[in-house]
Amino acid sequence: MWKTIVRRFLIMIPQLFVLSLLIFFMAKFMPGDPFTGMITPETDPARIEELREKAGLNDPWYEQYARWMGNAFQGDFGKSYTYKVQVTTIIGERALNTFWLSLLSAFLLYLIAVPLGILAGRYNNTLFDRGVVLYSFISYAIPTFVLGLLFLYFFGYQLSWFPTGGSVDVKQDPGTLGYIMSKIYHMLLPAITYALLGTTAIIQYLRTEVIDAKTMDYVRTARSKGIPMRKVYTRHIFRNSLLPVAAFFGFTITGLLGGSIFIEQIFSYTGMGHLFISSILSRDYSVITALVMLYGFLALLGSLLSDIIMSIVDPRIRIE
Numbered sequence: 001m002w003k004t005i006v007r008r009f010l011i012m013i014p015q016l017f018v019l020s021l022l023i024f025f026m027a028k029f030m031p032g033d034p035f036t037g038m039i040t041p042e043t044d045p046a047r048i049e050e051l052r053e054k055a056g057l058n059d060p061w062y063e064q065y066a067r068w069m070g071n072a073f074q075g076d077f078g079k080s081y082t083y084k085v086q087v088t089t090i091i092g093e094r095a096l097n098t099f100w101l102s103l104l105s106a107f108l109l110y111l112i113a114v115p116l117g118i119l120a121g122r123y124n125n126t127l128f129d130r131g132v133v134l135y136s137f138i139s140y141a142i143p144t145f146v147l148g149l150l151f152l153y154f155f156g157y158q159l160s161w162f163p164t165g166g167s168v169d170v171k172q173d174p175g176t177l178g179y180i181m182s183k184i185y186h187m188l189l190p191a192i193t194y195a196l197l198g199t200t201a202i203i204q205y206l207r208t209e210v211i212d213a214k215t216m217d218y219v220r221t222a223r224s225k226g227i228p229m230r231k232v233y234t235r236h237i238f239r240n241s242l243l244p245v246a247a248f249f250g251f252t253i254t255g256l257l258g259g260s261i262f263i264e265q266i267f268s269y270t271g272m273g274h275l276f277i278s279s280i281l282s283r284d285y286s287v288i289t290a291l292v293m294l295y296g297f298l299a300l301l302g303s304l305l306s307d308i309i310m311s312i313v314d315p316r317i318r319i320e
Contacts, residue, residue: 005304012300019296020072020289024065027285068289078286082279087290091272097167098260098271101187101194105260108195113202114245118238120203121210132203140200148193148266155189162189165268190267194260202245209241 059067071078077087120132156164163169167186172179213219214237222232261273268274272291279287 005308008304012297015300016293016297020069020293021065023289023292023296024068025061027289028061028064072290072293077290080279080284080287082282082284082287087286090275090287091290091294094270094272094275097269098264098273100183101191101260101264101269101271104184104187104191105194105198108191109198110202110245112195113199114206114242116199117203117206118210118241121207121214121241122233122237124207124211129207132207136200136203139197142197144193144197144262145266147197148190148263151189151193152266162186167270186269190260190263190269193267194263205245206241209243210237213237213241 068078075088077091079085080087080090083090116132116135120129123129152164155161163186167183168179169182169186172182218236219232222236223229260271261276263269264271264273265277272294275287276291278284279291
């Protein structure tokens with residue numbers, strides 16, 4: 001397995017190289033540049049041109065790309081034009097917030113989806129099953145920004161149960177219990193929103209797997225031996241039905257890290273998604289390119305993690 005993992009990581013290198021080319025050219029094709037927003041009727045055009053020359057934006061594209069890739073290999077993705085700090089510093093600060101939000105979202109997602117999917121499959125064609133299917137259809141159809149705005153309006157502004165922005169109360173001192181509780185409090189509403197919208201696939205997979213498993217030969221054999229149905233479900237059906245869910249676990253984790261852009265923007269949560277949108281609006285090339293490269297790496301890593309997890313939970317499978 002270790003040889004396969006190393007080989008997969010080596011394959012990622014040319015994939016990330018191609019991705020870097022695409023990112024670089026897409027960033028250059030964006031209208032304007034990081035200094036466009038500084039232009040006012042009182043701004044001296046010569047000063048703007050001087051800043052562009054100093055930043056190397058007037059150099060040929062291949063020189064800019066070579067310089068960017070050379071620095072990136074050394075862990076230097078440049079300096080943010082907006083925040084005036086190193087890109088790795090600003091992303092590192094935001095990535096921690098996104099990580100904790102993703103962790104809480106994943107916990108709530110599986111806490112909701114796994115019981116609903118299993119119970120809907122066990123008691124299929126009942127009123128409970130129809131309710132779960134209806135919920136799945138609604139959560140699949142409703143856009144992220146619609147549910148996010150509704151939750152923000154009712155639970156944030158109308159009921160005042162949750163904060164309407166930020167990731168922590170600025171009055172709390174870092175490292176204290178109050179600071180930790182404030183972080184969790186600010187994450188709850190975004191995490192619940194993301195979890196409710198992400199349960200559809202897991203519920204449908206589990207429901208279908210449980211329904212199909214009830215007709216399998218090994219279940220009939222277990223029942224013919226007089227094993228109680230409760231044990232048949234816990235020892236055979238449920239365990240085998242969880243295999244497809246385990247296969248998507250790697251994608252779920254990395255997808256949450258890179259896919260919470262809309263949630264963070266709606267709830268003004270200061271994570272990587274919020275940083276990505278603000279960087280696009282301000283044309284902060286250095287931050288944009290670094291974030292997209294990170295998202296691409298997470299997508300490739302998610303595929304590898306899913307294969308590894310699947311091979312662990314099912315000994316019959318070995319990644320090649």
